[in-house]
Amino acid sequence: MATDGETTTTRRQAGQHAGYQIPVILILLVLGCAYEVLNGGKNLMKMSTEMMLPSPLSSSTVARRETAISQKIKDLNEDSYDEEKSEEVIDEKDEKRETEEDSEAEESKEEREGETEETVEDQGTESLEKKDEEEEEEEENRGVEDSKQEEEKTRTPKEIDMKALNRLGKSLTQFRTVSSQKANMGGKSSAKGMKEAESSEGNNESNGDNADGGEETNDEKAGTGTAEVPPATGESNKAKEGRKIDMTEQPNEEQGDQDKTEGSEKKPLNIVLLYADDWRHNAIGADPATLVRTPFLDQLAKEGIRFTYNCVTTSVCWISRATLYTGQYVSRHKSDYPQNAAWYNGWQHTFPKLLKDNGYSVAHVGKWHFDTQNSTVYKTFDYWKPYYGFHFTQRNGQKIHITQMNEEDAVHFLSKARDKTKPFMLGVCFFAPHSVDHEEEQFFPQEKSMELYANETVEVPESADAWNKLPYFFDEQRNEARRRWRMRFDTPDKYQHMMKNYYRLISEIDETSSVIYKELEKQGILNETLIIFTTDNGFFHSEHGLAGKWYPHQESIRVPLVIRDPRMPPEKVNTLNDDFTLNIDLATTILGAAQVEPPPGGIMQGRDIADLYLDRKAEPWRTEFFYEHPVHLHTTVIPASSALVRKDYKYMLWPDYQVEQLFDLTSDPLELEDLINKTKHKDLIDEMRSRHSKLAKMAL
Numbered sequence: 001m002a003t004d005g006e007t008t009t010t011r012r013q014a015g016q017h018a019g020y021q022i023p024v025i026l027i028l029l030v031l032g033c034a035y036e037v038l039n040g041g042k043n044l045m046k047m048s049t050e051m052m053l054p055s056p057l058s059s060s061t062v063a064r065r066e067t068a069i070s071q072k073i074k075d076l077n078e079d080s081y082d083e084e085k086s087e088e089v090i091d092e093k094d095e096k097r098e099t100e101e102d103s104e105a106e107e108s109k110e111e112r113e114g115e116t117e118e119t120v121e122d123q124g125t126e127s128l129e130k131k132d133e134e135e136e137e138e139e140e141n142r143g144v145e146d147s148k149q150e151e152e153k154t155r156t157p158k159e160i161d162m163k164a165l166n167r168l169g170k171s172l173t174q175f176r177t178v179s180s181q182k183a184n185m186g187g188k189s190s191a192k193g194m195k196e197a198e199s200s201e202g203n204n205e206s207n208g209d210n211a212d213g214g215e216e217t218n219d220e221k222a223g224t225g226t227a228e229v230p231p232a233t234g235e236s237n238k239a240k241e242g243r244k245i246d247m248t249e250q251p252n253e254e255q256g257d258q259d260k261t262e263g264s265e266k267k268p269l270n271i272v273l274l275y276a277d278d279w280r281h282n283a284i285g286a287d288p289a290t291l292v293r294t295p296f297l298d299q300l301a302k303e304g305i306r307f308t309y310n311c312v313t314t315s316v317c318w319i320s321r322a323t324l325y326t327g328q329y330v331s332r333h334k335s336d337y338p339q340n341a342a343w344y345n346g347w348q349h350t351f352p353k354l355l356k357d358n359g360y361s362v363a364h365v366g367k368w369h370f371d372t373q374n375s376t377v378y379k380t381f382d383y384w385k386p387y388y389g390f391h392f393t394q395r396n397g398q399k400i401h402i403t404q405m406n407e408e409d410a411v412h413f414l415s416k417a418r419d420k421t422k423p424f425m426l427g428v429c430f431f432a433p434h435s436v437d438h439e440e441e442q443f444f445p446q447e448k449s450m451e452l453y454a455n456e457t458v459e460v461p462e463s464a465d466a467w468n469k470l471p472y473f474f475d476e477q478r479n480e481a482r483r484r485w486r487m488r489f490d491t492p493d494k495y496q497h498m499m500k501n502y503y504r505l506i507s508e509i510d511e512t513s514s515v516i517y518k519e520l521e522k523q524g525i526l527n528e529t530l531i532i533f534t535t536d537n538g539f540f541h542s543e544h545g546l547a548g549k550w551y552p553h554q555e556s557i558r559v560p561l562v563i564r565d566p567r568m569p570p571e572k573v574n575t576l577n578d579d580f581t582l583n584i585d586l587a588t589t590i591l592g593a594a595q596v597e598p599p600p601g602g603i604m605q606g607r608d609i610a611d612l613y614l615d616r617k618a619e620p621w622r623t624e625f626f627y628e629h630p631v632h633l634h635t636t637v638i639p640a641s642s643a644l645v646r647k648d649y650k651y652m653l654w655p656d657y658q659v660e661q662l663f664d665l666t667s668d669p670l671e672l673e674d675l676i677n678k679t680k681h682k683d684l685i686d687e688m689r690s691r692h693s694k695l696a697k698m699a700l
Helices: 004-016 018-038 044-052 059-078 087-113 126-154 162-178 191-200 237-242 253-263 295-302 317-326 342-349 351-357 402-417 480-489 492-522 583-593 679-698
Strands: 226-228 244-246 270-276 305-307 361-366 383-386 392-395 398-401 424-429 529-535 561-564 575-577 624-629 641-646 649-654 659-664
Touching (some): 270 492, 270 583, 295 492, 295 529, 351 361, 383 402, 392 402, 398 402, 480 492, 529 583, 624 679, 649 679
Parallel strands (some): 270 529, 361 383, 361 424
Antiparallel strands (some): 226 244, 641 649
16 A cells, blocks of 8 residues: 555656546546445445545535534533433443444555555546535535434433533534645544644644544543634634633532632731720720710620720820830830930831831821921821810811811721722821810810710729828829829819710710721721721829829729721630730731731830730730839929739839839739738749849830
């Protein structure tokens, strides 16, 4: 039998001797007819096509073949795959079909071997070419019809043979290239040639063909993989790429989304910090010991966690704020006076600056208490509205309360001023319920609040008459806390008047906080936002005969803390936590929610409070902390103080006078009985004194 090369040479030679062409054709037709008679007539058309007409197929032939096979694919797709059919039955049918195909291929091979090697390239007349094209089309149509009948014999109506569908897809790609390929139509195309033909049509998807071009891969045999639906003639490559039939089982859409969420890092949270002034730990409606009503904060606590032993490391406005932003003790940030903004020197390490540098929109509304003209600072904020020191003022020609201003500015930022393509941090720093110190009235609530608490009586603290139990240097005339007590609490009527107005200011902040919360809800970002409510320091309500803050007593150092965090697991929601959380922890906590690393080298001294409610493997939480307050104005006005605070005992030091105190907080929660001179506590005093000194050095 002639090789492909020999056949090509023979054809070229035959083409050079056109005079012999017609006799040779007639001889071959005669031989073909004789052979057909001997073999039942079934191969005449095939032989004449293979031997005489290897010329390219016409475009009309290709189009009809595409139409026929595309219709077959459509028919198969419209059926539903019966998954209950046994794979063995399908494999048996495939095997039977493959056996029949192999048998036909063998017969074709024998026929070709029996033919003459003197095949010629068709250069016949126009009429002969037309006749042969019609014969090809008839043969093709008959082949497609036979294929359909065979499929109907071996398949149930609802069964789709995935391997057949795959083969049809490949066949149509092959048919579209056959008009440009002068290949042997008996199936001798090489795998390389087939791949080149597919590539020329823009089909870069592999269907699992091996070197022989006819065997299915293991994936195909298993009914898996992806077959490309053959596009219509002229369809763009882009359109082809988008039209695929997935042979594999489709995944559950919801499960896919869940896997994506679980497998990827959640986006950084927005942060809203509600930060009030002069507000101690139990001045919140959720605490049964208080008269004040704060329905919003109570609800916020039900949606999050309330921390009942949250404390400040220095109980005064400006230092506590510097500590908030730096995450540092005053011993480190050095801002011991309002005019001394030493903490600005480390501004690049504050959480507002770090958030800004990491793509956040950063806003400040309300009390700042330091220089507001420092460009290094205010340029950090995308929205900068600092003001404090009054309760009523004028805005746009109208009288307005400072808490109303806080509300307007906060909502304006959230709804209109922020860049909604970025996460944001909004600090709402209320001046209320801080007093207007230079005014005799001290506390100025809004008119709408005056009915609140009007018919109620605020209970006077049990320790209100304990002034004489304080150390000797607490001077009646010069001590600032005692002076403020006289302004606010030195008569029963004055006490009731002042405390009710103070509570009204708190209730107004509660209402404004609710408006901010509802704005988050309205915008659909509530569950993408960490909400923190806390205050800068505690407040004496006449305990120990004092007003104000500054000192290490419980009423001064303990402040409320409520956190609502979308990451919080359900079992932690609506719970109380009595760990020692501190205001030095807030900066680290905010950065954690923003997925921003704290500055290196332990610059910040706090911890991420989220460790207490998220499922994290963290170091054990603190069981004690160091408190400090520098002298202010004079040692007789606001003397310096420090303390080692534990749940059971508190060690105090008044360094200007080298006076120590010890209180048993379990048996004496009001801190009225000083145990420093009790010999039975000597070992405890020594241990706490030493520990106090060590923590003081660590605060630097």
